[in-house]
Amino acid sequence: MRVILPYHLRILAKIDGDLIVAVEAPFTVRRILDAIEARYPMLQGTIRDHTTQQRRPFLRFFACGEDLSHDSLDAPLPEAVATGGEPLLVIGAIAGG
Amino acid sequence: MSKVRVLVGTKKGAFILAADGKRQNWEVSGPHFPGWEIYHMKGSPVDPDRIYASQTSGWFGQVIQSSRDGGQTWAPAGNKFNYQGVPGTHQWYDGTPHPWEFKRVWHLEPSLGDPETVYAGIEDAALFRSSDGASSWEELAGLREHGTGPKWQPGAGGMCLHTIILDPSNPERMYIAISAAGAFRTDDGGLSWKPINKGLVSDFMPDKTAEVGHCVHHVAMHPARPGVLFMQKHWDVMRSDDAGDSWQEVSGNLPTDFGFVIDVHAHEPETIYVVPIKSDSLHFPPDGKLRVYRSRTGGNEWEPLTNGLPQSDCYVNVLRDAMAVDSLDECGVYFGTTGGQVYASSDSGDHWAPIVRDLPGVLSVEVQTLS
Numbered sequence: 001m002r003v004i005l006p007y008h009l010r011i012l013a014k015i016d017g018d019l020i021v022a023v024e025a026p027f028t029v030r031r032i033l034d035a036i037e038a039r040y041p042m043l044q045g046t047i048r049d050h051t052t053q054q055r056r057p058f059l060r061f062f063a064c065g066e067d068l069s070h071d072s073l074d075a076p077l078p079e080a081v082a083t084g085g086e087p088l089l090v091i092g093a094i095a096g097g
Numbered sequence: 098m099s100k101v102r103v104l105v106g107t108k109k110g111a112f113i114l115a116a117d118g119k120r121q122n123w124e125v126s127g128p129h130f131p132g133w134e135i136y137h138m139k140g141s142p143v144d145p146d147r148i149y150a151s152q153t154s155g156w157f158g159q160v161i162q163s164s165r166d167g168g169q170t171w172a173p174a175g176n177k178f179n180y181q182g183v184p185g186t187h188q189w190y191d192g193t194p195h196p197w198e199f200k201r202v203w204h205l206e207p208s209l210g211d212p213e214t215v216y217a218g219i220e221d222a223a224l225f226r227s228s229d230g231a232s233s234w235e236e237l238a239g240l241r242e243h244g245t246g247p248k249w250q251p252g253a254g255g256m257c258l259h260t261i262i263l264d265p266s267n268p269e270r271m272y273i274a275i276s277a278a279g280a281f282r283t284d285d286g287g288l289s290w291k292p293i294n295k296g297l298v299s300d301f302m303p304d305k306t307a308e309v310g311h312c313v314h315h316v317a318m319h320p321a322r323p324g325v326l327f328m329q330k331h332w333d334v335m336r337s338d339d340a341g342d343s344w345q346e347v348s349g350n351l352p353t354d355f356g357f358v359i360d361v362h363a364h365e366p367e368t369i370y371v372v373p374i375k376s377d378s379l380h381f382p383p384d385g386k387l388r389v390y391r392s393r394t395g396g397n398e399w400e401p402l403t404n405g406l407p408q409s410d411c412y413v414n415v416l417r418d419a420m421a422v423d424s425l426d427e428c429g430v431y432f433g434t435t436g437g438q439v440y441a442s443s444d445s446g447d448h449w450a451p452i453v454r455d456l457p458g459v460l461s462v463e464v465q466t467l468s
Contacts, residue, residue: 008133008156042160042176046157046160050177056157
């Protein structure tokens with residue numbers, strides 16, 4: 001599956017370009033994040049809170065033109081994401097200065 | 098020849114400034130971790146190439162970075178700061194109970210004896226220790242749980258544990274300070290703690306001399322005088338000669354005794370430095386003049402140090418962890434401003450010059466003296 005991370009997290013994890021992760025079914029945001037954090041431990045706590053395991057408030061999840069941020073982390077992802085045709089986007093808020 | 102390495106944390110990255118003992122020609126390295134707030138960087142006194150950094154952002158939370166080569170390269174370390182047990186509540190700004198929530202690491206203090214041991218002061222105020230080079234962290238919960246914790250309230254910048262002082266003469270003794278809870282001391286290696294705020298007066302509190310609730314901005318100690326402490330509070334410069342059991346005001350003739358930084362000359366334990374800030378409502382120097390004040394008498398009698406510092410139209414602030422001294426024969430003094438300048442003096446403060454002028458706002462300054 002393809003994942004596009006924010007610039008700062010790509011730099012932190014030394015990821016060049018899109019991230020490709022192998023995830024087994026069911027294909028959910030939680031499983032993708034589990035795979036990312038297993039491969040890049042330094043990203044633990046940067047996308048979801050260590051304690052609550054919920055999305056950090058200044059980040060959102062998008063795929064196929066839809067905002068998935070308020071869906072359950074265990075909701076099935078669109079087929080296009082599961083097949084790699086479309087990426088899961090982790091986007092930071094346009095905020096601050 | 099000796100060298101100095103200045104570790105500068107800013108709102109948008111870390112910078113390392115290096116020079117030989119003359120402290121005239123500086124090499125600037127950075128920004129490291131560009132775009133992130135670097136609240137603090139500090140090196141181990143045992144192995145100065147072992148440096149730890151607090152890297153934080155509102156978007157992505159906390160990262161701890163670790164270097165083994167003096168800041169040339171870095172590796173992310175452990176970033177889990179879990180409160181021990183059920184954290185309970187402290188007071189919120191409006192006095193209502195508020196749960197303890199980790200926000201960021203304000204200060205890192207490497208052990209005096211082991212380069213792999215480091216302490217972290219965090220917001221919401223608590224003390225953590227790592228014994229494995231910052232890979233994992235454990236709370237010293239005796240501080241938060243000694244009894245006064247539920248009464249602690251945040252200051253404007255958050256409820257932060259910003260000062261950690263290790264007593265070189267007694268490995269069991271440590272001091273910490275919290276805005277806005279006060280100063281605390283342990284005499285058993287962090288297992289138990291007691292407030293050490295007797296003598297502090299805070300007019301903003303209903304009980305002005307309460308056991309806790311004072312907004313301590315910074316505490317400094319000379320390693321050769323471990324029982325003598327100097328404090329810059331939210332108003333008042335204070336001194337203790339009995340390891341914090343009692344405090345006396347030493348503001349003396351300062352033009353204003355509000356401020357954030359305080360530090361001690363490396364070789365003169367009675368010579369201290371502050372940067373007076375106009376007031377708690379106006380966080381800039383009085384009269385637009387950036388002045389460091391020095392006392393050679395441990396307080397009360399202060400002289401302005403202005404040579405090389407802007408004396409008009411200067412409205413920067415100097416934050417609590419943004420001053421440091423080196424230990425070269427002629428003690429160097431350094432401080433960073435919210436305007437992005439880092440000033441250095443190579444003669445105990447008599448003359449100043451900017452090392453850099455245009456960094457992002459400076460959050461912290463530490464100095465390493467390298468042989």
